[in-house]
Amino acid sequence: MINSSIFNFNAELFSNENLISAFKIFLSKPIEYRTQFLQNKYVNAFDGYSFLGQEDSLNQYSTDQLHSFVFSEFTKVDSFPKEFETYLKTEFLEVKKAVTTLELILLESLNNPEFTAIYKKYFGHMMSFNFYPKVTDNNATERLSMHKDVSLFSVFPYGLDKGLAYQNTINREKNLGVKNAIFGFKGFGAQYFLDDKLKGLNHKVNYDLTDNNERFSLAFFSIPKPNTTFTFKGKTFNSETFYTTYLNLF
Numbered sequence: 001m002i003n004s005s006i007f008n009f010n011a012e013l014f015s016n017e018n019l020i021s022a023f024k025i026f027l028s029k030p031i032e033y034r035t036q037f038l039q040n041k042y043v044n045a046f047d048g049y050s051f052l053g054q055e056d057s058l059n060q061y062s063t064d065q066l067h068s069f070v071f072s073e074f075t076k077v078d079s080f081p082k083e084f085e086t087y088l089k090t091e092f093l094e095v096k097k098a099v100t101t102l103e104l105i106l107l108e109s110l111n112n113p114e115f116t117a118i119y120k121k122y123f124g125h126m127m128s129f130n131f132y133p134k135v136t137d138n139n140a141t142e143r144l145s146m147h148k149d150v151s152l153f154s155v156f157p158y159g160l161d162k163g164l165a166y167q168n169t170i171n172r173e174k175n176l177g178v179k180n181a182i183f184g185f186k187g188f189g190a191q192y193f194l195d196d197k198l199k200g201l202n203h204k205v206n207y208d209l210t211d212n213n214e215r216f217s218l219a220f221f222s223i224p225k226p227n228t229t230f231t232f233k234g235k236t237f238n239s240e241t242f243y244t245t246y247l248n249l250f
């Protein structure tokens with residue numbers, strides 16, 4: 001299972017209705033309100049809001065056609081906008097638990113109890129929530145440029161709308177299409193921590209002129225908790241060094 005480009009889990013989707021309403025309310029607030037929650041206001045890894053056109057986001061380019069918000073379990077709920085409080089205190093915990101169960105199934109297929117123990121002790125989750133408004137930039141060719149995620153695994157507990165394309169094992173671009181069940185793929189963390197042969201999936205979001213609709217996307221990322229150090233296969237890993245190595249890819 002771990003060698004496939006895409007992991008298709010036999011698990012029902014969660015509903016993203018409440019979460020999308022919360023994000024819509026947040027995005028309807030003035031920019032002065034929203035920019036109180038930019039990534040430079042948080043200390044933990046990638047947490048925070050990035051707006052469309054922002055020059056200094058950690059996880060998107062200024063030409064990318066989206067607003068995103070990253071929430072992690074490493075930051076106190078009350079540091080995030082109050083629009084998300086109910087979600088973060090309830091559904092987020094339930095979904096995170098389900099995602100962990102699915103990731104443990106993936107790790108089981110690796111048959112490496114040493115790493116599974118490391119995952120349980122040192123890894124946690126963040127959620128990336130992306131909103132792609134209708135594209136109005138005439139120069140835009142894609143909505144999100146090609147990248148690997150920082151995660152060990154990226155899991156989509158709310159399924160997926162059309163638009164996502166990825167490079168398969170022979171570097172051909174494939175459209176993922178609509179997903180109505182939970183799925184996931186490997187991120188940069190898989191090749192970094194586990195095995196360089198387990199390449200993180202390159203993916204992007206295409207812009208289809210004939211189908212220029214609003215689009216939401218939500219993914220859970222497993223990453224090492226901030227300020228952790230552990231040893232695996234005789235090698236010592238540090239979470240901050242890992243985050244920096246990932247950011248240096250861009």
Ligand SMILES: [Fe+2]
Pocket residue numbers: 147148149203
């Ligand atoms: Fe991604």
